[in-house]
Amino acid sequence: MSIRPVNLDEFAETSFEDIEATVSPVNWPRSNTTRQISPASSPLKAQGGPPSTASSESTTFSKNQKRYSTHTESDEDGSAFLDDFEEFRGKKRDDDLVKRHFIQNYDSDTIKHGPGIVEGDNGYDNDEDELATLTQRFAKHMQPSSTNGRNLSGISRPRKQVGSSFHKQPQSMLNLRGHSRDRKPSNGRPYELANSRSASNLRVASRLNPSTVQYKKSMPALSRYDIIREENERDDYDEAFEDDLKFEKSLLQPQFLSDDDDKSPLNLSPSQYTVTADDSLLTPQLHKRHFEWVKPSQLGMFREPAKSSKPKKRLSASRRLKTIKQEIDHNTPMKKGRMVYNPETLTWEGNEQALSKFRDVDTFDKKAIVIKEKPELQPPDEGGKRSKFKQHGKVVGRMMFDQENLCWVRVDGNEKNPFKEIPEFFPRTSNVNVPGTGMNGVSSKRSQSHFAPTRESGRFASTATTRFHSLGTNPSLHDSTFSVDSKTLERFYHEENRWSKKVGGWFILRDVESEEYDADEGLPDSKGNDYMYEIRNMVISSARN
Amino acid sequence: MSSIEKFVNQQPLIVHSSLAQLRYLVLSEGLPPPKDRSSVRLRCSVWSVLARCSMDGATSDYISLVRRGPPPSPVYSKIKNDTFRTLNTDPQFVASVSEDAITRCLSCFAWSVIDNSDENMDISTYVQGMNVLLAPILYSSPSEPMAYKLFQSLCQDHIRTYLNQSLTGVHNGAKLLDMCLKIIDPKLSKFLTDNLLTAEIYGIPSVLTLSSCTKPLDQVCKLWDFMFAYGFHMNILFIVAQLVVIRTRIMKSNSPMNLLRVFPEFDAEEIIRLGVGFVAKLPSGMYDLLVEHLQNPDLAIR
Numbered sequence: 001m002s003i004r005p006v007n008l009d010e011f012a013e014t015s016f017e018d019i020e021a022t023v024s025p026v027n028w029p030r031s032n033t034t035r036q037i038s039p040a041s042s043p044l045k046a047q048g049g050p051p052s053t054a055s056s057e058s059t060t061f062s063k064n065q066k067r068y069s070t071h072t073e074s075d076e077d078g079s080a081f082l083d084d085f086e087e088f089r090g091k092k093r094d095d096d097l098v099k100r101h102f103i104q105n106y107d108s109d110t111i112k113h114g115p116g117i118v119e120g121d122n123g124y125d126n127d128e129d130e131l132a133t134l135t136q137r138f139a140k141h142m143q144p145s146s147t148n149g150r151n152l153s154g155i156s157r158p159r160k161q162v163g164s165s166f167h168k169q170p171q172s173m174l175n176l177r178g179h180s181r182d183r184k185p186s187n188g189r190p191y192e193l194a195n196s197r198s199a200s201n202l203r204v205a206s207r208l209n210p211s212t213v214q215y216k217k218s219m220p221a222l223s224r225y226d227i228i229r230e231e232n233e234r235d236d237y238d239e240a241f242e243d244d245l246k247f248e249k250s251l252l253q254p255q256f257l258s259d260d261d262d263k264s265p266l267n268l269s270p271s272q273y274t275v276t277a278d279d280s281l282l283t284p285q286l287h288k289r290h291f292e293w294v295k296p297s298q299l300g301m302f303r304e305p306a307k308s309s310k311p312k313k314r315l316s317a318s319r320r321l322k323t324i325k326q327e328i329d330h331n332t333p334m335k336k337g338r339m340v341y342n343p344e345t346l347t348w349e350g351n352e353q354a355l356s357k358f359r360d361v362d363t364f365d366k367k368a369i370v371i372k373e374k375p376e377l378q379p380p381d382e383g384g385k386r387s388k389f390k391q392h393g394k395v396v397g398r399m400m401f402d403q404e405n406l407c408w409v410r411v412d413g414n415e416k417n418p419f420k421e422i423p424e425f426f427p428r429t430s431n432v433n434v435p436g437t438g439m440n441g442v443s444s445k446r447s448q449s450h451f452a453p454t455r456e457s458g459r460f461a462s463t464a465t466t467r468f469h470s471l472g473t474n475p476s477l478h479d480s481t482f483s484v485d486s487k488t489l490e491r492f493y494h495e496e497n498r499w500s501k502k503v504g505g506w507f508i509l510r511d512v513e514s515e516e517y518d519a520d521e522g523l524p525d526s527k528g529n530d531y532m533y534e535i536r537n538m539v540i541s542s543a544r545n
Numbered sequence: 546m547s548s549i550e551k552f553v554n555q556q557p558l559i560v561h562s563s564l565a566q567l568r569y570l571v572l573s574e575g576l577p578p579p580k581d582r583s584s585v586r587l588r589c590s591v592w593s594v595l596a597r598c599s600m601d602g603a604t605s606d607y608i609s610l611v612r613r614g615p616p617p618s619p620v621y622s623k624i625k626n627d628t629f630r631t632l633n634t635d636p637q638f639v640a641s642v643s644e645d646a647i648t649r650c651l652s653c654f655a656w657s658v659i660d661n662s663d664e665n666m667d668i669s670t671y672v673q674g675m676n677v678l679l680a681p682i683l684y685s686s687p688s689e690p691m692a693y694k695l696f697q698s699l700c701q702d703h704i705r706t707y708l709n710q711s712l713t714g715v716h717n718g719a720k721l722l723d724m725c726l727k728i729i730d731p732k733l734s735k736f737l738t739d740n741l742l743t744a745e746i747y748g749i750p751s752v753l754t755l756s757s758c759t760k761p762l763d764q765v766c767k768l769w770d771f772m773f774a775y776g777f778h779m780n781i782l783f784i785v786a787q788l789v790v791i792r793t794r795i796m797k798s799n800s801p802m803n804l805l806r807v808f809p810e811f812d813a814e815e816i817i818r819l820g821v822g823f824v825a826k827l828p829s830g831m832y833d834l835l836v837e838h839l840q841n842p843d844l845a846i847r
Contacts (some may be wrong), residue, residue: 193591484611492604496600496604497689498687502599503553505556506563507597529777536832
């Protein structure tokens with residue numbers, strides 16, 4: 001929960017966009033202008049309500065009072081704020097539609113009844129006095145709201161409720177406001193019920209030890225605040241912030257109370273209200289899933305019936321991807337079969353044994369794609385004493401598999417090591433010119449010439465100089481000339497396939513023809529050397545004419 | 546897309562007649578110079594079709610040969626002795642073809658000759674000049690395996706008399722070059738013989754490498770387009786044409802051999818036009834010899 005002490009002048013609205021806008025270092029110092037600008041850049045500017053000075057109620061709050069805005073969305077799911085925000089934004093478009101119908105209410109109501117706004121004066125000393133009066137007022141307003149059946153319909157769609165619950169009961173709000181305006185038009189105390197500090201005070205009073213729980217919840221928001229403070233290094237702001245910190249614990253309240261109280265499920269009996277349908281009552285993880293449960297059905301309602309199955313598939317696929325991503329983001333340990341996801345290491349665990357097999361190959365040569373014969377990783381014991389009696393493997397006939405050296409040996413042990421003479425071969429990853437043999441001495445002559453760099457970029461550029469590849473299996477050969485890396489090999493096959501596609505048709509009939517002609521003519525051309533006379537025939541005939 | 550590309554990319558109804566049409570298209574329209582990848586692919590396609598050289602399995606064959614490493618050391622040392630200087634004064638070639646590619650292709654060819662040594666092919670594992678012969682093919686192929694395959698087809702099917710142990714075809718070609726020059730340009734022929742300059746002295750490189758030792762490489766490719774289409778025996782006439790083009794310079798020169806050691810740069814279209822024109826001047830028996838000297842290793846001219 002982000003409880004933010006805010007000067008009224010600085011904030012006219014509390015929406016998700018505004019949180020971003022207001023925490024930016026640019027916007028903080030310029031209080032009045034920022035307020036005008038930030039809603040303009042926000043897609044929710046109309047919804048957020050006009051600047052407080054413009055509305056009739058603003059006079060009430062303009063006496064250097066401070067507001068405590070509670071960001072409901074981040075409260076509900078602080079760790080996945082951005083995720084929620086994305087979903088929330090999409091929903092806002094719907095709200096815009098609703099908003100048009102109730103535009104008049106917004107102008108006056110949003111300041112007080114906007115989502116996640118908890119207002120209160122800074123009369124901390126007067127808390128005790130206020131408590132009594134506010135309790136009365138709160139109780140008054142609770143009465144109609146608890147009996148108001150309409151609220152249930154709003155709750156049945158929790159996603160809507162989170163951000164724009166006040167859209168659904170415009171009339172009830174109007175009524176409330178009408179009452180309060182009549183009663184205390186000029187009083188400095190906040191009179192709005194839903195988001196008033198009195199409501200929070202009630203809650204605080206009703207709990208024995210509210211500070212511990214709420215303090216925890218507010219931590220992320222506070223830390224965010226500190227960062228901003230460091231960036232700004234504004235003394236006046238710091239002071240204000242320090243003051244506001246005092247209120248923090250007592251003024252905190254859970255997000256489900258920060259909303260319009262008319263709708264609060266706490267006021268309903270369990271039979272009237274489905275708990276699982278309300279995001280605000282669920283833990284973040286459940287809340288998340290709940291979104292997943294509700295979403296498809298909601299989308300289904302708006303989906304056009306005549307749609308082809310293709311977009312449907314895409315939708316479900318993307319949603320599935322999203323689900324996985326979110327689960328990982330939430331650091332939720334997952335389990336699929338025998339595999340367990342470890343969110344700390346960001347890895348799936350449970351197949352270490354299977355992976356270890358590949359690890360051996362990897363450490364030998366990471367780029368190997370064609371390994372015809374795998375050189376022995378461990379040299380056979382030169383002394384001839386095999387470890388076969390220690391590590392018994394398979395025994396087939398008189399042969400036994402030596403698991404250490406990965407080879408078959410005779411059971412009776414009378415065997416010479418055929419690889420004894422051959423020196424060990426370890427592929428080198430760096431490009432080192434092989435010195436020594438006369439032929440290679442010649443090759444270096446050219447590769448050291450000034451043409452060498454340009455050659456590397458050519459069509460037949462030697463790939464061996466950039467990467468080693470174990471295509472050359474002759475262990476005694478270290479000549480990089482005869483190693484072709486996988487990329488080049490791929491290109492070779494690509495070009496051959498391309499050729500086959502383009503001009504392969506010219507050779508389909510060749511077999512039939514070759515049966516007839518190849519017997520007497522070595523040339524693959526069906527007519528032997530006839531084609532060599534073609535030009536002569538053309539020249540002779542043209543000379544005659 | 547040029548008409549020649551369209552034609553090559555569609556499956557022919559009757560291969561034999563389609564080949565004749567393709568040859569005519571190469572003669573009349575020509576192929577674009579191998580500047581970009583698509584033109585390289587087109588040239589390789591046309592050459593392989595004209596040479597009746599299928600690229601099926603080229604890559605796997607090539608890779609299996611590459612995997613065997615360098616051929617036996619006397620052959621490999623000969624190869625390595627030449628690869629680094631293959632057209633190394635041609636920056637375009639050097640930029641597009643690596644020395645390793647030349648080495649690999651020549652080594653693979655050597656291995657294939659060693660493998661087929663019992664088949665009475667009598668082709669050398671490697672002779673000097675093969676590297677230059679390979680150069681235009683590598684330059685005009687999109688991949689090494691295809692270049693190797695085309696090179697193998699050229700050496701074993703089209704100019705196999707050139708690459709045997711004693712290079713009989715090349716020497717026969719030199720003799721034919723002298724004979725053709727005598728028929729076509731008797732005056733120049735007399736001038737050269739007076740200076741004791743026979744084709745055996747000045748013409749062997751051009752004969753053996755099918756004129757690919759002459760610059761520029763793009764013009765060599767054009768010349769090869771024609772020769773893949775109508776036969777590599779035409780190379781003898783093209784050498785005559787190159788001599789005829791510079792005949793006045795040769796005849797005025799105090800040391801004509803200096804001019805003939807390395808032929809000056811040529812224009813392929815001009816050389817082809819001249820060379821084709823010479824065909825009409827040759828008696829049919831001479832033309833037969835030109836064709837035969839590429840195919841009959843037992844042919845003895847004069």
